[in-house]
Amino acid sequence: MTDVLGWFFQTFVLTGISLNFMLMGVAFAATFANLVDEQELDPIVQRFNPVLNISILAAIVDLGAPLDYHLIMGAGVYTAVYIIARAIGKYGGARIGATIMHMPETVQKYLGLTLLPHSGVSLVFTGIACATLAPLPDCVSLVQGTIAAAAVINEIIAVILAKKGFEKSGEIRVTSK
Template sequence: MENLFYTLFILFVSGLILSRFAKKVNIPNVTAFLLAGLLVGPYVLNIVSAELLTDMRFVSDLAMGLIAYSIGSEFKIKYLKHLGATPIVIATLGAFGAMIFVLLGVVIFGFPLPLALVLGAIAAATAPAATIMVIKQYRAKGLFTETLLSVVAIDDAVTLIIFGFNAAIARTLIAGTFSFSSILRPFAEVFGSILVGAVLGLLLTYAFRFFSSSGNRLILLLGFITLGIFISQQLGFSPLLLIMIMSAMVANLYHDHVAMDEEVSHFTPPIFMLFFVLSGASLDPRVLPTVGILGMVYLIARVLGKLTGAYAGAVLMKAPDNIRKYLGTALLPQAGVAIGLSYAAQSIVPMYAMQIQSVVLAATLIYELVGPVATKWSLGKANAIEK
């Protein structure tokens, strides 16, 4: 327990110190938090051990739940009507663009098709957490920001479906047998997450009626977020998608949701900082020299695919010029979902599992450090940041 409190002290202080440095050199706080974690983590200075990182996994789960709630609270019916189908098309083509570019790149460089299929599917994933934090830090507003928020939210569902299809094809190529259930599984995961999230949202909205104080409502909300995480872990659903839907239900049905969102925003900064410092501490720079050509192909092809797909989607939907030019650059961060899928690859293509994990972990290290800076650049170029 003493080690745990000392670890918390180190994580908080290192994050704060580097965030001051970040302000001086004009980079996002998220990048500073990640760098702080990388420095104090087990793979550089080893002030924070790998065992303690494992013990603090619940902090990351709770932070992701709060981030999902923050995204979902933006999805009011009026807001969705205003945006139309544009975010869906951009998210879908951005995900498929990354998948196709990585798949083709890996195959062209002589790697097996099952490996290419799984890596391509993982490339579709975009991490919403870093994007949300950059948007909050710079108080980005407007159509560009609204579209970006929706795209990163939808991306999770699209990635799960792509991964399910590609995994089924990879299994068929290796085993020579086809399983229809493996095709249906990602759809069940997505629709199950939506259904349970909607039910929890209805229950939470009803329960709010019995509590008038802001403190009690915040406690109730945290209880439902942790319940949503628990259910998703037990049933194999997406916690991000489930809690986003729960939050969207509250935003549309609860009369005082704006005040509720403000209460949450006052509570979350230390948790979010801790989440990113812990994420940085989990990054292992030793994997970088091990990825070779495969890692370089993945890194470059994913960026090209995201940019091309997002641009194509924006052009197809006749989106404004700033969305066409700059939204794709804000979709580069990659973390939790991608890492989770890389571990799932152990049961799909076990003979390539180590290669996949090394590539994804190395890519995460680079994307998470560079991605927030790219997102800030995109928001600035799109005139989404208030001067």
């Protein structure tokens, strides 16, 4: 439905402007979820979840497939800067926001750590950025290499940090082996 509306607006209303149909679908779903009563929404969500899960998997595979993982080695400094800046922003922003909102100390300390993993979202926005930068192939390679390397590194390190954040905040129990 959103694809048809997106095509219509791009073809007849907003000529010359490139619309992102994936983001339009997200906006439509969020609007729909906020307009429908919660009791009515639950059965719809239950039926739709299998379709959503397959769609998300297909989208992530589609966005990740064209990434040239050989670019990871060439991204070096940019990847380090991206990972560090993103981590500081996530942790600092969560800490400041939680402090301003007078959240419990555990939220102020550990929420930022739980926000660090990011593969799927970064791949979606990498696809959008690369489509926009298509006339500049060197920039596309740089963005793809940086995000691919950051995703690989973050999915190893950030997941461990997120788990530690959940453990230290008391949200999950540590099981002894």
